[in-house]
Amino acid sequence: xAGVIQSPRHEVTEMGQEVTLRCKPxxxxxxxxxxxxxxxxxxxLLIYFNNNVPIDDSGxxxxxxxxxxxxxxxxxxxxQPSEPxxxxxxxxxxxxxxxxxxxxxxxxxxxLTVT
Amino acid sequence: xDSVTQMEGPVTLSEEAFLxxxxxxxxxxxxxxxxxxxxxxxxxxxxxxATKADDKGSNKGFEATYRKETTSxxxxxGSVQVxxxxxxxxxxxxxxxxxxxxKGTSLLVTP
Numbered sequence: 054x055a056g057v058i059q060s061p062r063h064e065v066t067e068m069g070q071e072v073t074l075r076c077k078p079x080x081x082x083x084x085x086x087x088x089x090x091x092x093x094x095x096x097x098l099l100i101y102f103n104n105n106v107p108i109d110d111s112g113x114x115x116x117x118x119x120x121x122x123x124x125x126x127x128x129x130x131x132x133q134p135s136e137p138x139x140x141x142x143x144x145x146x147x148x149x150x151x152x153x154x155x156x157x158x159x160x161x162x163x164x165l166t167v168t
Numbered sequence: 169x170d171s172v173t174q175m176e177g178p179v180t181l182s183e184e185a186f187l188x189x190x191x192x193x194x195x196x197x198x199x200x201x202x203x204x205x206x207x208x209x210x211x212x213x214x215x216x217x218a219t220k221a222d223d224k225g226s227n228k229g230f231e232a233t234y235r236k237e238t239t240s241x242x243x244x245x246g247s248v249q250v251x252x253x254x255x256x257x258x259x260x261x262x263x264x265x266x267x268x269x270x271k272g273t274s275l276l277v278t279p
Contacts, residue, residue, distance in 0.1 A: 057211070086266065096212075096257065096269040109266070144211055157267060159204075159211030 055079075057160035059145050065166045071133040074163045077126055078147030086157060087120055087130050088144040096144075102128065135167045170195045170262050174270035177255075181248055181277050189243040189273045191232075191258035199260040201225075201234055201241040202267065206255045215243075215256070248277045 058077040066072055078085050086101040100110040102122045110120070117136070122128040132139055142164050146157040175190040193199065200219045204212040216225030221236035232243045241258060258270040 095271045098266045101266055146211075155261075156214045156217070159213070161209075161211050 059160035069134045072135045074130040076128045076145030082147035084148045086146040090142045137167045172270035177274040179275045184247045187245040187248045191241045195262045197262045199262040202259040204257040
């Protein structure tokens with residue numbers, strides 16, 4: 054099993070540019086989560102999907118952030134325009150179902166640096 | 169709201185020492201509790217979990233017991249190895265579906 058796949062692993066961009074992060078969940082999993090990790094704020098949930106439908110996006114910091122899940126095997130997180138304070142590691146995770154107690158499987162993360 | 173509080177790190181131990189990482193939680197319902205581990209440059213992996221009071225989760229020599237009376241889920245290992253060096257996250261999942269993580273505790277084990 055390939056696990057959760059994220060691309061790119063590293064992204065360096067200039068302030069104002071559009072950034073797109075990609076995630077392929079584990080086959081058969083129907084829930085997908087996007088997290089952001091920083092030293093200051095730790096791990097924050099940005100948004101999660103169930104059966105490709107966004108369920109809760111209250112963690113998305115502002116309108117510059119958007120996420121889509123066009124099908125069960127692909128999701129994107131887009132930042133437009135990017136700012137230096139968006140620099141962080143972004144993780145995608147997937148799980149089978151949404152009920153509490155379900156294990157979430159994390160990808161390796163995308164380290165984003167905005168200069 | 170729900171929250172998790174972990175002991176501050178970093179924790180530095182010699183190989184074969186006993187490990188305890190404290191975790192306490194606040195929740196309105198009856199959450200499931202988790203410990204995740206993050207090795208350098210990798211994503212988080214589930215280490216163990218417990219879904220109800222008095223349950224003990226265990227894996228790879230690590231243990232944690234769900235204590236409702238003290239709202240705690242402390243992580244323990246009797247004899248740590250260099251390969252256990254990582255960041256450990258306590259987390260809970262209450263009536264919602266998302267995981268609520270603590271800040272993480274960095275562990276360094278020296279030979």
